[in-house]
Amino acid sequence: MSGIYFDNNATTRVDEAVVQAMLPYFTEQFGNPSSMHSFGNKVGLAIKKARMQVQELLGAELDSEIIFTSCGTESDSTAILSALKAQPERKEIITTNVEHPAILTLCSWLEKDGYKVHYLKVDGKGRLNLDEYRKLLSDKVAIVSAMWANNETGTFFPVIEMAEMAHEVGAMFHTDAVQAVGKVPMNLKDTQIDMLSVSGHKLHAPKGIGVLYLKRGTRFRPLLRGGHQERGRRAGTENSASIVGLGKAAEMAMETMNFENTEVARLRDKLEAGILAKVPRSFVTGDPTNRLPNTSNIAFEFIEGEAILLLLNKFGIAASSGSACTSGSLEPSHVMRAMGIPYTAAHGTVRFSLSRYSTEAEVERVIAVVPEIIAQLRKLSPYWDGDAPKAEPEKAFAPTYA
């Protein structure tokens, strides 16, 4: 499929080399790794190799700290529910109000069961206040869960420091790192992070495979019980082809880490600067000095994101938006609201997320197309007049109900 794919935080293309590594495990290497015969044995060895490749990418001390799961969401649920089960006397959770729904929806569900959940707020650039965090920490907290990098803005949280603070009160620390793994160098053996979630399809492995990193010695209660797979910590027959694919993708991510942080970052910066220079009343959301190298989230004021995406799509450009309409909900993205972005801008946020396959020509094409699209939609907007917003736009147009 041709077209410009700038939506790599949603999912990525499976690398051709990853596909090739996987293919034998659908046909000639179909055995169950638990079997005694040679059909299974070779698969077991391939999984062992993949486990070491992931260990290497995460900088984990031991390969036994890598548990393969079905996805990032499963890893998140496993981590939090395990911490609660293992420490029944601790009834509180600390997280942030900009987490992925994989965490937030689970937490609001747990609130119904009587757990107290503290949601850390962020400032206008999506940054946490560590003093506020410190005040919430106590011996009642079972687990702290904070994302390594935000999926919408790319903004990093200081998870290494936060893990150390959690341990001071004996709480466990988990991080949803699905956006960061493969883009940020990690050395988990030197941190106090207890658990970390990985999602294969964010780093050019297939969908349907994830990892829960579990630091040795962290008390653990499995979510899925049954067979002895993953040393009894995640029962269920291994998704062997995908595990092999994730291993290969992890190996490739190690090789391209530097490229992501130099070349991909340069392209992202060029895209962002090019758009901001040409489009009035647009701004970057999140913290541009401390974020993922591939992500740029731009708010276009006075227009709505779904309309922008539909027009971009017409030009063969794929991106995503924090508008309410793209999700069918009534409110714009919780991340934008948490940062206090006004509604007239939050609905018009567009996330461009690049990958190592993105090219200079693609970036130039998007810089050329976006200003036209924005101008076209603003012509339809009741807040806009000619080349500029109306004077006091919120007063010039104040619809009957709000």
Place this chain on the structure above:
Amino acid sequence: MWDYSEKVKEHFFQPRNAGVLADANGVGDVGSISCGDALRLMLKVEPDTDIILAANFQTFGCGSAIASSSALTEMIIGKTLDEALKVSNQDIADYLDGLPPEKMHCSVMGREALQAAVANYRGEVWSDDHEEGALVCKCFAVDAVMIEDTIRANNLCSVQDVTNYTKAGGGCSSCHEGIEEILVKVMMERGEVFKPGVQAQEEAKPAGMTNLQRIRKIEAVLDAVRPQLKRDGGDIELVDVEGKTIYVNMKGACSGCQMEALTLQGIQQKLMEELKEFIKIVPTKAGALSRASCHV
């Protein structure tokens, strides 16, 4: 991506009558910025005839909001104000070959902008009584506010009740957890505890009325509206009464008429007033049923 019809896409990519109408004499502003939809509809009305000579729009909103606005202007130009006011939100959606359930509110916004613009032209004050909640049942496009209000007004206590009254949860059933949550909340307000599997008491009969009396009363209400329907070449027939549900057959010109759902709503209202209880009128033909749901 939404499953938009070709017509929606066409009106989004090439919107008709977009932009400011300089000599407008009726303007309606509606919408909600927090929800990401807002619309200004501008009309130029010929004062002698009340005919809409021109209609333009400006929309802050998604693809279907822009398409609904564009379609609305096309539909009302050349009509008199009274004719234009007969355009329902379902008509706008039909004109666009349908909208996804999550997007039906875009057509509602178009309809409200029209009412607001006409009121503005006539020097009246238009107030909106429409409150919208998060969409719970996607099969029948029923939102949380509607479910909550219905539970409160009728003392409902089971998912089945909610489905009977609002249709919510009657399709794929994946929203039953969401409906239970609303039940738990509202029942707690009235000091009750939600128990799965318990249905509202059959309180169909107000004290003193036997089944026979009740059915006679229903017949009497239907008889009263019958002459009006017959004038338009149609008729209505009582099929069955089952608790709070009254099944009818729409006959002749009434069957499949665009106004059928509205007609039924009117009859339902009269029946409720006469019987002094909440009832639901259901046409026995499947097509009519789904149309009726879109007018809620």
